[in-house]
Amino acid sequence: MKRTQSRKKRAKQAQPRKVYHAFSSWRYVFVSVAITVIAVLLISRLAYIQVIEPEYLTKEADKRSLRVTKSVTHRGNISDRNGEELAISVPAYAIWVDPKAVKAAYAFNDEEWQASAVENARTGKVKYKKAKFFESKKWPALAEVLGIKLEKLVKIVRRPNARFVYLKRQVNIPIVDYVKQLKLAGIANQLESHRYYPTGEINANIIGLTDLDAQGIEGIEKSYNTYLQGQTGKKRVRKDRLGNVIDDIEVLKIKKAAGNLQLSIDQRIQAVAYSELKRAVKMNKATSGSIVVLDVHTGEIYAMANFPSFNPNDRSQYQPYKMRNRAITDTFEPGSTVKPFVVASALVYKKVGIDEIINTSPGRMSLGGRIVRDARNYGKIDLAMILKKSSNMGVSKLALRLKASKLQQTFADFGLGNDTGIGLIGESVGRLPIRHRWSDFELSTMSFGYGITATTLQIAKAYAILGSGGKRFPLTILKTDNPGEGEQVIPRNIALEVVHMMEGVSKKGGTARKAKVEGYRIAGKTGTSRKAEAGGYGDDYVAIFAGLAPASNPRFSIVVMINEPQGDRYYAGDVAAPVFSSVMQSALLLSHVRPDAEDTRYTLLDQLNDAQ
Template identity: 40%
Template sequence: MTGPSHCFVVTGQAGFGRSGFVMTLMLIALALMAVRAFYLQVLDAPFLRHEARRQAIETVQQEGHRGMIVDRHGQPLAISTPVDSLWANPHILLKEPAVWPRLAHAIGWRTATLEKALDAQRHEQFMYLRRQVDPRYAQGVLALRIPGVASQREYRRYYPAGAVAATVIGFTDINDQGQDGVELAYNSFLSPRRGRAIVVRDGLGEPIAVRRGRKPPRPGHTLVLSIDERIQYLAYRELLKAVRYHDASSGSVIVLDAHTGEILALANVPSFNPNTRSDLDSSYYRDRAVTDVLEPGSSLKPFTIALALQSGRIVPHTLISTSPGSYWVGPDKISDVGDFGLIDVSHVIAESSNVGASKITLTTLTRRAMYRNFLRLGFAHSTHSGLPGESSGYLSPPETWEPIQKATLSFGYGISVTPMQMARAYTVFADGGVLRPISILKAPPRSPGRRVFSRTVVSEMRHMLELAASPVGTGANADVVNYRVAGKTGTAHIADAKGYHKHRYVASFGGFAPASDPRLVIFVDVRDPRKHGYYGAQCAAPVFRKVMTGALRILNIPPDNPVTTMARAHTRWP
């Protein structure tokens, strides 16, 4: 017997229910996707575009090159040469530890050092690997194609004159910022304006295009100095030879244009090579001609004698007794190197008599008049040369002067001056009695200056200073063949907190030529000479002669010597 058979039939209603449910789920999913797409593409689009752009497009700074420094004839004294700096994106490089050993080897690091540096900068997108390397070296590292490693163009300063002009030019740091000398004083003028560029990167962060930004880099301005590189080299060479020969601790030479006040040369020893400064004593960087002070000794005598002439109480042929070669001012004794006897004022300068200068000062000048005269000559004030770190020197108030201080001031003790102040003061005798500004820049505006002495007094002083630079004066070693030279030697004990050293000196010479129509003023100081003499006549005057001889020839200044050297040796004031 067979039982009934059962047949299950899915009705249309039931089938539709299941299909509808699935379709509903699909529609809901599609709706959610549409909503999400709408949110991403419409509502959140600005944010997403910004994030995509931020990750794929980066704005980077572009360096311009620092301005050149050139001498008065356009010869380069400081230039910027292109170099590359290697850098990395730590965020990318941290994801590629397998390449660290290769990169570390290429840049001269240890792998552990690189790992530590990357970890310290893990939240940054930029860190330097090597600064200012040869572009060929940088290309070799980039050829390794290490993710996240790139280079950027920078500039490194180069100084063609090396140590010859280093103390006046100065130098820059690795960021191309002036640190000393003219580089520091005119840093803003020389500095470039940075530009901006847009770097487009691929999905791995590698740069694939560089687009110029709206702000291109602008190079710094060219700075034209008053320095003449030829005379600068000459001054440095002769000073270096003298410092070595006399085993001196240091020295300076300044050459000025007698009429414009332009600094044609400014040399210091010791100096340094600004292109390789590793392991150097920082004291070598100092521009001693403007930062260091000295007591000038007898090279200051002409200025006190000129003031006495200006007072009208003496004339060049006034006789002064210097016997017996010493002079007591209260309990203090002033001495000469010998007994010059009865001499006129011109020979007080020529023979460099401390006794004669003291007697003239104490009998003809007031303390206030001397003080004002020193200030008008530019002492105790900056020369405003445009060089950094310049000292003003020191001169005590006149009401504190005792008679002995007044006397010693007449021959250069009791006042602190810089070599630059002394050079500038000598321009008064070279430029008709007028003190003008000095400048490290070429062709400064002509200043009317300030009259210090009358033309009559200046004419008288020129004759005296010519005699002092002749064979009968202390400055015979400054004589220049075929030119009339005027100048004065100076020798002073070096002082410190304990007093004056008995056997340590500063030797100096200040003068100008041609004496008939002065064009150049030179001041030389040699500090602490320990061999072959210590007088200004022995150490400084020969440097003056060699630098002046060469500079007159370089500038093609015609000779003015109508009288032979031997004839001039017997010339005395009428």
């Protein structure tokens, strides 16, 4: 037994032992190669970044931290000559949506769900579990408060890649507060500026308006857009992950403060002018009307009103034809309002004496087979009576003495056919035909305002030249303390003589008794012209009254134009003259101009004669 155990033990000891190796060469090679490759890649990448593209990381960091911030400049204010605000900028808000954020919050991607989205929102019955977007009535409430159809709102928020879409702009604070209370994902607001016009429709045609981005699109807002807008400042800054500015890098654009405009308009006179014009247009069932009030010694415009107008604070009223500043855009044949210029021209070129009598009998004459006539036979009359009775025969005979070139030159000197220099967009220059050959009839009709066209402002400027003693001042819509000397275009004594002649228009037997102003002498002229149409002249009229006051020392030139008055009362003396009277009286009283009643008058013409 022992032998057997011994034999087994020896046999077991004789067998070779198994050897377990702790080192594996292929694994070593694999790990070594892997580490080497990774190290080479890292070193290569590091070398690439540091040597070949050293700016890469800097750029990546800048993408995440550099931002451009804006320093917004609010649009400048517009005020009248006394400081009353006519246009101001007030805070407003824009409501906007981030469709991507809405999608992330509500996880909508089911096409069938999309198709039934609006129906789900309206009925409140949710067919799909994913429709968290419609489980609340907040979205329909948002659409309602913003005045947006729910279908449109759904369409906006379903834009796949959009990050910023306006829902409503120019909204007030209560609406913003209501939207905040809804606590809808992806809905935000931002502060912007809203243009407000305190005087509404009274100044709408001249002030104009801005668009939603505060850019002027009409009137003074457009003409002076660059000055009123200023310049928004921009600078590059570095922000941390919380959005806090930690470093100012550079200024990209220097902020430039917006300018404020002070107009020459006197809002008190402007309000009266607009009210009287509106009343006259409506009473006479006219199509439109315009009025201009000028200071004859400075060229400043104290009032420029038009009707129809609209309230610029309510954009739903906006219609292009209501926006026109008709005083500078609409031209018409001025009719008999140019007759004082014909008389002045005849005196300047010495074609008539100051006391000369003109024979207008028999009240009509034939020129080239056509008839020129007066309302009746006035017989032998002087220059003042020609203007008082508005005699076509009288001015025609003066024009035939002058010839076309001299009359055209006088009209041009008074500003007809030329830009007034006011600097507003949309101004028309009118029409003053310049040609070498004129028939006697054409010359005759031009002398009483046919064949030429002008604007209300041009006629007001021409009368201001008479009122200033023959000086032409550049017109301005801005208040000025230094109007300059003016340019003498006709002799002073002749201008004052013509003004004196025009006083008879508002007296007994004149064409505009209704133009009288209590306590003041006025000098003026009516004009009632037919409107041209294809093939001749139709049955529509333009009624114009132009005048100066006080006649002893004119301060204001006022022109009233009523377009297409209806009914039997279409003459300027009935339609336009009353407007002139009311507005002139208000202008003189508000400007503290002393009365020059008949019994106390001592005119500039008298002073001139005394000096001679």
